[in-house]
Amino acid sequence: MSTQTRSPFLDLRALAALAHMRFTTRRRIEGAYSGRHQSRQQGGAGEFVDFREYSGGEDLRRLDWKVFARTGKAFVRLHQDETNLLCTLALDASGSMSFSGSRGESSSKLHYVQYLATALTHIITQAQDQVGVAVLDDGVREFLPPGGTLTHVALLQELIEHLSTRPTTTMAGSLRSLFERSSRRGVLMLMSDFLMDDLEDVFGVLRLFRHRGWEVVVLHTVHPDEERLPDGAAYRFDGMENDGHLSCSPSDIRVAYESRFKSHLAMVRQFALAGGCDYRLVSTAVSYLQTLQGFLVERTG
Amino acid sequence: MFLHPWAVMLGLAAVGLPFAVHWLTKPRPVRMPLSTLRFVLEAVRQHRARHRLRDFIVLALRAAAVLLVALAIARPKLGDEPLVSDSQSGSAIRVVVLDVSQSMAALDRGVEAIERARTIAAEHLRYRPGLRVNLILAGASPRTAFEQPSQNFEALRDELSQASVRPERLDINRVIAKAAEMLAADSEDDRRRELVVISDFQRSNWARADFSPLPQQTQIQLEATSNESAPANIALLHCQIQQRTAIGGATQLEIEIGNYSPLPQRITAEVAIGDATFRVEGMCPPNRRTTLAQEIQLQQAGWQVGTARLTGVEDALAADNERALVVEVTAKPTYALLTRQSASQRPSSSYYLERALAPDSQLGERASVEIVRVDPAAIDRERLTAADLLVIDHPGKLAAEDIGLLAGLLRRGRPVLYVAGEAIDATNLRLLVEAAGGGLQMPVDFAPPPQDQQRRDLFLTSVRQDVAPFDVFGESRQAITARLRFGGGLTSSRLENTLDDDLLATYSDGTACLVLTSSDAGALAVLNADLNRSNLPTSEAFVPLLDQLVQRLLQRRAAVTGAMGGEPVVVRLPSGVGSASELQIVGPLASESELISHGELVDEGIGVVWRWPSPDEPGVYRVERGDETVFALPVGLSAEESPLESLSPDVLKNRLAGTLAVHYRAAADPSGQRDVLWTWLLVACVVCIVGEFVTLTAFRS
Structure with missing residues (x-):
């Protein structure tokens, strides 16, 4: 494979260990081309699956005439079509994603998401699937619909490379906009820290995706310094989404803070699972490769 | 109010220190962008009230701790400000009165009151410019360190360090008079007058204190060394042999016990007289005096010296648990009956007297009393001088020489009983009174009855029933005396400016029946009746009445009441002791007798007189002629020193001090305890600091 991308977030040597792994879906999807994934279509060209008694109005081309001749009963043959995967990576570009704690900018959540998203684009396209990227803040800032060409992937990785955050506290609107712009069912992989004011609305939109038949994967990104406040006598915490500042003693x-943060994590997980989404908590303390490997192993089954 | 008032101001200023420290030491916050600010905000909102409460409590405790430290440094003093203290400035004349009476040796909480007093006195004997001080050691008489207030504080402190308790009572009014003399000054002298009295303020001594002699502007500081609740004390107040004591004869040993404790006590006293030892026991009710008596017999003649001691008593004042005792044990007493009546004349007045004075005369040598008849016409001077009692009955006209002899014996202590039954007795009595001189002041003047007046069937109308001899009849006195009828005797008229108490009984006609008058060392009793014409000799009252009268007369001669420490002693020695030059005084510490003055013996007209301005050591002091003891005097403590109860401060301040400015500092809050508040303030400060840590820990958890 040639390396046409110059993205600093793509480490092909590290990803070589994951080359044999494929991203699979748990539900039938609707793809553009034939592929490895179960399609929602049950056409006649796919793998035979079962018989079903004929009911009036059905396409007579699927009727199994031989069976009808032997038994006098009308049965239709059921085949499972296989198609390719259309995966849209929805990346949260709100201000809170640039939080890096006390470990430097390179450990920010956004940085982590850039590595993870870049790797996913690589892995998905390597499996002849199509991947697109949507950058979300208070609107859909950037959107590249799923594609599978090398050029498309290069564009995606370039987009991810130059990803930046904006102070915003809502995401439901941008998700809804993405929903409206997505015509085909596929997989929506949302990478966000879910530190937003309209959390319930966000999951409301995700339910729309699910309702339309999308498979929604929620990757809840957290930073270890978010889970536990830093040690020290006094801190002045500056909000990252134009929410002011606050001086206090973390001790x-x-x-109370940890309790509230855990409640937040639990609430996001609850919302996700209740909406039929696949939820995965991703900590930036864990290497993105390790996270990716675990995710793919689970997906590969 | 405060020893260091500046510290209070400093403390008030320092109260803001915790707030300033809190603000200044507030950690500078580290800036940090945080994505989860909303959770921080919610957590802060949730704990805001809690943290504000914590900060308020912590700051309040810190401020209180600082204030308490400042107050502790300021050393607050409870109660009123003393009128006399080192904090005052300016010229002043100060007199420090230190009570050194015996009660100051009382132990209270293991410390003698005199030691507490010494500490307090030292505070008032510190140098200060313009201050002149004198120290008075107060006992029965005041003893001053200097004639006038001085600035020689070193000498005063030396005097104070050498001061010790004296076996004396406190005569506070003499002390106040002495202090007033020192404090009194010219009207132009505007120096402040200060009187500091350091005492236990015993009720028995101080109840009669009078501060009025002090100058009006005198500031009086009363420093108590003991609490109002006095420590328990049991004292041997008196010990004496009541009656004249003869060898082998029964006599009454009386011990008076003072139980100044809240509980009844069973007291045992050991009395050692000569070689004999007696134990007297009895129950003594609380806060009362109890007299324990026991009949004893002494087998050795002469002056017997002894000691009475309470056994098994542990009380506050040990010095009053022992007392010296002296008794003169005589051989069989001899009564000289001076009468011209014959012994064989019966019945006769002298016969009745002889039988009544010696009821057991039929026992011969074993009789308790020997009666010697003396014919007035041929008086045997030696026999009269050797007799213990002179009884005169129907003597007829006595010669002037004999009158002089009788008067001399009377003045030197020989008791005389004169039974005046004849008219001539009036002359004898008048001459006897004249011969005795001014020492004999009879309450009545006897005169022969008028020729036309028959003195008979006289009965008693007025009797001193509370004293001897009539007290012997007790409640039956009325019934007994109502049956008595008297005849003969002399008429009498009351003399002005004489003692009513000397007239013991009066007849129905207003004349005297029985008179008992002191005459220098002796006593003269006059029974104004002819016994032969009265029914008294045949009544049951005669023997006891005469016995009691004789005992009273002899008691005056025999009783050696003793002297009190510190009190002047003037004792007339018994007749027959010789001249003063032949005598010497030996104290209880015989080896030191030559070094210590025990007063002086002086020959006077009536005999030898022992004058001693101030006895020191309790014990028995003997007057010896050669190796023979001719007189002994017990010196003991005053009974006033034994009750240790203090006078109420209110009485001292309001009633006794009058208009003078007085400050009373109780023993409960002397310098040690009164100034103890600062330690409690420090404790409170520590509590505040601990409270702060507890608060922080509690809020953190």
Whole structure:
């Protein structure tokens, strides 16, 4: 495979270990071309699956005449079509994603998501599937619909490379906009920290995706410094989404903070699972390769 | 109010220190962007009230701790400001009165009151410019360190360090008079007058204190060394042999016990007299005096010296648990009956007297009393001088020489009982009174009855029933005396400016029946009746009445009441002791007798007189002629020193001090305890600091 991309977030040597792994879906999907994934279409060209009694109005081309001749009963043959995967990576580009704690900018959630998204584009396209990217803030800032060409992938990785954050506190609108712009059913992989004001609306939109037959994968990205406040006598915390600042002693509120953050994690997980989404908590403390490997192993089954 | 008032101001200023420190030491916040600010905000909102409460409590405790430290440094003092203290400035004359009476040796909480007093006195004997001080050691008489207030503080402190408790009572009014003399000054002298009295303020001594002699502007500081609740004390107040004591004869040993404790006590006293030892026991009710008595017999003649001691008593004042005792044990007493009546004349007045004075005369040598008849016409001077009692009955006209002899014996202590039954007795009595001089002041003047007046069937109308001899009849006195009828005797008229108490009984006609008058060392009793014409000799009252009268007369001669420490002693020695030059005084510490003055013996007209301005050591002091003891005097403590109860401060301040400015500092809050508040303030400060840590820990958890 030639390396036509110059994205710094793509480490092909590291991804070589994951080359044999494929991203699979758990549901039937609707693709553009034939591929390895079960299609929602049950056409006649695919693998035979079963017989079903004929009911009036059905396409007579699927009727199994031989069976009809032997038994006098009308049965239709059921075949499972296989198609390719259309995966849209929805990346949260709100201000909170640039949080890097006290470990430097390179450990920010956004940075982590850039590595992860770049690797996914590589892996998905290597499996002859199509992948697209949507950058979300208070609107759909960038959207590249799924594609499978090398040029498309290069564009995607370039888009991911130059990803930046904007202070915003809502994402439901951008998701809805993405929903409206997506014509085919596929897989929506949302990478976000879910630190937003309209959390319920966001999951409301995700339910729309699910309702339309999308498979929605929620990758909840957290930073370890978000899970536990830093040690020290006093901090002035500056909000990253134009939400002001606050001075306090972390030791005074550590327990209450951790309790609230855990509640937030639990709530996001609850919303995701209740909406039929696949939920996965992704900590930036864990290497993105390790996270990706675990994700793919689970998906490969 | 405060020893260091500046510290209070400093403390008030320092109260803001915790707030300033809190603000200044507030950690500078580290800036950090945070994506989860909303959770921080919610957590802060949730804990805001809690943290504000914590900060308020912590800051309040810190401020309180600082304030408490400042107050502790300021050393607050409870109660009123003393009128006399080192904090005052300016010229002043100060007199420090230190009570050194015996009660100051009382132990209270293991420390003698005198030691507490010494500490307090030292505070008032510190140098200060313009201050002149004098120290008065107060006992029965005041003893001053200097004639006038001085600035020689070193000498005063030396005097104070050498001061010790004296076996004396406190005569506070003499002390106040002495202090007033020192404090009194010219009207132009505007120096402040200060009187500091350091005492236990015993009720028995201080109840009669009078501060009025002090100058009006005197500031009086009363420093108590003991609490109002006095420590328990049991004292041997008196110990004496009540009656004249003869060898082998029964006599009454009386011990008076003072139980100044809240509980009844069973007291045992050991009395050692000569070689004999007696134990007297009895129950003594609380806060009362109890007299324990026991009949004893002494087998050795002469002056017997002894000691009475309480056994098994542990009380506050040990010095009053022992007392010296002296008794003169005589051989069989001899009564000289001076009468011209014959012994064989019966019945006769002298016969009745002889039988009544010696009821057991038929026992011969074993009789308790020997009666010697003396014919007035041929008086045997030696026999009269050797007799213990002179009884005169129907003597007829006595010669002037004999009158002089009788008067001399009377003045030197020989008791005389004169039974005046004849008219001539009036002359004898008048001459006897004249011969005795001014020492004999009879309450009545006897005169022969008028010729036309028959003195008979006289009965008693007025009797001193509370004293001897009539007290012997007790409640039956009325019934007994109502049956008595008297005849003969002399008429009498009351003399002005004489003692009513000397007239013991009066007849129905207003004349005297029985008179008992002191005459220098002796006593003269006059029974104004002819016994032969009265029914008294045949009544049951005669023997006891005469016995009691004789005992009273002899008691005056025999009783050695003793002297009190610190009190002046003037004792007339018994007749027959010789001249003063032949005598010497030996104290209880015989080896030191030559070094210590025990007063002086002086020959006077009536005999030898022992004058001693101030006895020191309790014990028995003997007057010896050669190796023979001719007189002994017990010196003991005053009974006033034994009740240790203090006078109420209110009484001292309001009633006794009058208009003078007085400050009373109780023993409960002397310098040690009164100034103890600062330690409690420090404790409170530590509590505040601990409370701060507890608060922080509690809020953190």
